[in-house]
Amino acid sequence: MSVLDIPALGPAGPYRTRKRTTVTDASGVPSLELTSVPALVVSHWIGRLRTSEALSVAExxxxxxxxxxxxxNEEIAGDDLAAHERRVSELTGTPLPVVRECDRLITAVLRDAGRMPSAARPTGCAPWGGEAAALSAPGAAWCRVGDVFAVHAAGNSPGVHAMWPEALVLGYRVVVRPSQRDPLTPFRLVTALRRAGLPDDRLVFAPCDHTTADLIVERSDRAVVYGGQGVVDKYANRADVRAQGPGRSKLVVAADADRDTGLALARTGALYHAGTACTATTGVLVEDNAPGFAAELAAVLDQVVPVRPTDESALLPCLPVAEAERLVAALRERAEGAVVHLEPRAEPLEGPGSLAALTPAVVELASAKDPLLSYEMPFPCVWVAPFERDAPEVLDDSLVLSLHTGRRDLVADALDLAGVRNVYRSRPTSWSHPDVPHDGYLGEFLMRAKGLAHTDDLRSDT
Structure with missing residues (x-):
């Protein structure tokens, strides 16, 4: 494929600078030239967003x-959707079936834009927008806490771009700072929104360096930032920043549950989005014979065939050979002293460039209290440990906790853990549904209830 020229998209249309970043694909071959917007320009853009006229909720x-x-359905940057998805797969090393799944999610969210905002709104609040002003009785209105929402996007999955369009429905103006790993998905989405009639000064696409990215957070009213534990720590005390860090999602296979089903749940969760998603299974706690379960899971995952990301059967992430080998070495170092049932490999793949698939790993830990149980790698890597019912604290700090059990008391205990955001029973950690929030509702972060009463509500005794 040809090298693409990707501009920024400002409040006055496409914007190009002399400062460009050459982005290589997963095999190290140059794939696109990406504009880098300077801080002064981005600051001006945010000022323009603040003065833009709002569209109604219906509009x-x-x-x-x-x-x-x-x-x-349309060609954007010269690519129809099929060509775009293939290009994203080659660019990021993400399996093509995963890219397609994420793009279906994005279009589904766009077509059902009011679902999540409506689900997030407290039942005591009138709908957002002009409807609240017409309340005839004392009550509450659901209102924005600001005007500009910044998104520092991740590049591990195109699916992250299904989240932020909700902010547009809630009346926010949005700044998207793309990941260099995948600027194509947000570029296509922002372009599609503009073609559909969203004014340019409601949404901008702003590729930039890290210093300018920090400025975007400071100039915006609310921001969501993706990254590792370092990002979470950086913004830990910021109520205006929602840090989306490691998921540390876990599966519990209790003694009363069917073991074969537990293996199927672990396999599905481990391989979800090539093991790179925050809802992919990282830790598995087994109540009955954890070593045996680890060996069985290793045998199942060892059957996955490494292929290039654009192959229809692809399940594994692909990276430049040197980077893949570095990750394998890092896993070996981390797992020293543990029982490795399935050792990962950086499997070189035929074709242009230097490309390798990262095969799965399964490591048995002696205790669920081992911090490795929550250690994420950017490929399918599962840590298996014994589970003890009297130590529920080992389940805490999980984006998703799936409990394969018939015991409802265990589910109830999990719901009481403050650090667990989603609790499923006998479902993969990767399971999702339009009515189930990912990590709480975005509306909880972007909106608040305001008391509202009109003068006709006043009575002489108040």
């Missing part, structure tokens, strides 16, 4: 529905 929802059609 925004209609635009998002049209954008779904543009995203799915």
């Amino acid at each position: 925004t929802a209609a635009v998002l529905g049209k954008a779904a059609d543009a995203f799915a």
Whole structure:
């Protein structure tokens, strides 16, 4: 494929600078030239966003529905959707079936734009927008806590871009700072939204360096930032920043549950989005014979065949050979002293460039209290440990906790753990549903309830 020229998209249209970043694909071959927007320009853009006229809720929802059609059916940057998905797969090393799944999610969210905001709104609040002003009785309105929402996107999965369009429905103006690993998905989405009628000064696409990215957070009213534990620690005390860090998602296979089903749940969760998603299974706690379960899971995952990411059967992430070998070495170093049932490999693949698939790993730990149980790697890597019912604290700090058991008391105990955000029973940690929040509702972060009463509500005794 040809090298693409990807501009920024500012409040006055496409914007190009002399400062460009050459982005290579997963095999090290140059794939695109990406504009890098300077801090002064981005600061000006945010000022423009603040003064832009708001669309009504109905108008925004209609635009998002049209954008779904543009995203799915039109050529953008010279690519139809199939060509775009292949290019993203080659660029990121993400399996092509995963890219397709994420793009279907994006279009589904655009077509059902009001679902998550409506689910997040407290039942005591009138709908957002002009409807609240018409309340005839004392009550509450659901209102924005700011005007500009910044997104520091991740590059591990195109699916992260299914989240932020909700902010447009809630009346926010949005700044998307893409990951260099995948700027193509947000570029296609922002372009589709603009073609559908969203004014340019409601949404901008701002590739930039890390210093300018920090400025975007400071100039915005709310921000979501993706990254590792370092990012979580950096923004730990910031109420205006939502840090999306490691998921540390876990599966518990209790003694009363069917073991074969438990293995199937572990396999599905481990391989979800090539093991790179925050909801992919990282730790598995087994109540009955954890060593045996680890050996069985290793045998199942060892059957996965490494192929290039654009292969229809691809399940594994692909990286430049040197980077893949570095990750394998890091896993070996971490797992020293543990029982490695399945050792990962950096499997070189035929074709252009220097590309390797990272095969799965399964490591048995002596105790669930071992911190490695929550250690994430950017490929399918599962840590298996024994589970003890009287030590529920080992389940804490999990984006998703799936309990394969018939015991409802165990589920109830899990719901009481403050650090567990989603609790499933006998489902993969990767399971999702439009009505189930990912990590709480975004609306909880972007909105708040305001008391509202009109003068006709006043009585002489108050």
